[in-house]
Amino acid sequence: MNPDVTNSTPVQPDADEPHTGEPATDDTGRDAPSAWAPDPGEEELGRGRCWAVVRRDRVPLFVTARRQYEAVLTDRRLLLLARSKHQRRRLGLKPDGVALAQDLDGLHLQRTRAGFPLRQLRIVLLDGRTLILEFDPARRALADRIADRLPAA
Numbered sequence: 001m002n003p004d005v006t007n008s009t010p011v012q013p014d015a016d017e018p019h020t021g022e023p024a025t026d027d028t029g030r031d032a033p034s035a036w037a038p039d040p041g042e043e044e045l046g047r048g049r050c051w052a053v054v055r056r057d058r059v060p061l062f063v064t065a066r067r068q069y070e071a072v073l074t075d076r077r078l079l080l081l082a083r084s085k086h087q088r089r090r091l092g093l094k095p096d097g098v099a100l101a102q103d104l105d106g107l108h109l110q111r112t113r114a115g116f117p118l119r120q121l122r123i124v125l126l127d128g129r130t131l132i133l134e135f136d137p138a139r140r141a142l143a144d145r146i147a148d149r150l151p152a153a
Contacts, residue, residue: 054132
């Protein structure tokens with residue numbers, strides 16, 4: 001038995017330093033940031049985690065699988081970014097991790113629902129599909145900001 005290995009996990013040489021509890025910031029971590037950056041002249045208005053799904057006909061919403069994304073609201077667009085390198089690979093996305101990038105002019109807010117614990121936004125896309133975004137209580141301000149920027153359907 002190797003004394004430097006406990007439960008198949010290598011012992012780190014700097015183990016005396018306290019763990020800060022911060023997520024990993026490099027590409028090896030689960031929540032590694034995407035390479036997306038705003039276009040020149042574009043201002044980021046808000047960013048936060050949400051759950052998203054595109055509504056399918058004749059499939060109840062409560063059995064539809066949602067995925068976590070990083071929602072980014074700019075002065076021109078709404079973007080959904082993959083939250084990890086694994087998610088980018090699984091969904092077949094480019095390294096920038098953009099899963100959805102839509103101009104705010106082409107989106108319409110169909111309905112909002114302030115349920116507990118999630119705040120739900122139903123957004124109609126350009127092609128007529130309905131995108132459902134759900135935000136936890138810590139990110140309701142971002143949901144409100146998105147709802148304020150979108151015209152009613």
